[in-house]
Amino acid sequence: MVFVKRMAVIGVGLIGGSFARILREKGAVGEVVGIGRGEANLKRGVELGVLDSYSLDPCEGVRGADLVFLATPVCSIPAMVERIAPYLEPGCIVTDGGSVKEFVVNACEPLMPEGTFFVGGHPIAGTEHSGVEASFSTLYQGKRCIVTPTENTDAAALAKVVELWKIAGSNVPLMDPVQHDRVVAAISHLPHMVAYSLVNAVDGYDRFGGDLLSFSAGGFRDFTRIASSDPVMWRDIALTNKDAIIEMMDFFVDYFDRLRTLVESEDSKGLEAFFLNSKQKRDAIL
Incomplete structure (x- = not known):
């Protein structure tokens, strides 16, 4: 069952690439657009079948997406959300894989336009390797992904993010940021x-x-x-x-x-x- 028609992944490395791989493998996502600054890495993502297409422009890349997954260094996440916010479709969910949540959630929630939703997340999985070639579909199998809702989190958006991580094979505890x-x-x-x-x-x-x-x-x-x-x-x-x-x-x-x-x-x-x-x-x- 397709849960996400179009997913934009900003930062197609180990974390973002592995999430895209497993959701494609499970048939949970229809189209994956990769977004990043390194064109060679993004082209390789298309060659490997991790991505359907890519864009070097985040604002263009998120157009039409019903889910945006941010897998970039923590300090860059709020600025990226602010940059893409005007281009998000109504109903779009933005979530992340950052290892720090209080900073990210507090900064990003106020940036979301009316009718769009931010849900903080942190998959506790990884290796010391990076880049799309380091990604693999079983990275999250049997691992935990902590999802960090607040009093402002939309219930339906939260449920969708939790379900996607379960599809990826993770246990999904909810926790205060x-x-x-x-x-x-x-x-x-x-x-x-x-x-x-x-x-x-x-x-x-x-x-x-x-x-x-x-x-x-x-x-x-x-x-x-x-x-x-x-x-x-x-x-x-x-x-x-x-x-x-x-x-x-x-x-x-x-x-x-x-x-x-x-x-x-x-x-x-x-x-x-x-x-x-x-x-x-x-x-x-x-």
Whole structure:
């Protein structure tokens, strides 16, 4: 069943491309128009069958769309919504895949013209790769997509966005935007901050000279995989979810200090208990 006759995807990379792929595969969308600045990437999207057509002009690209999906860096989303707003058809739903919701929702809701609707969303899925060639239809299978309605959210628009994410294979909890940002600061944003910091720390450690990173093996590479993620995207996340990220970074530092004390004091039982507790909690989520 076609739920969306014409979908415009602004930002045809891993997130936007994968959403288009699965909705096409499931027959839930009739036509997909890709919008972006990189024409080579958009042409490749057409060649791969992810897109039916593309436009370098967002205002032209959203004409006639009944759904617009924004998959661009967080800081760019409000400006893009403001730019395309005059060209949206009555009844059009605009939703996004941004990792920060309070900033996005508060900025975008007031920009929507009468008779059009904004629904915030965040699929908790991804890889460190980017571009339309990195997209794949099973990215969202078995994952969560948090949708963040407010008191202003249109009920029918909300139901449609939720249904589309379910079609994509996701579990779809509803969450207040502020609560969302605190949750993802812990489970997503903090791990990225740690991974970026660890790579920079090891690279900057020159007590013994030489390139330490060249000696890295599986453990280091697995742990720091997410440090290969898009720096522009993570710059925007750090800027727009600053308070929640700093709170989690400070909380993490407290635990790291506890571990440092255990190592420094050669507390065998304390170290084992610290590691065992972490192992048990980690094993429980697998």
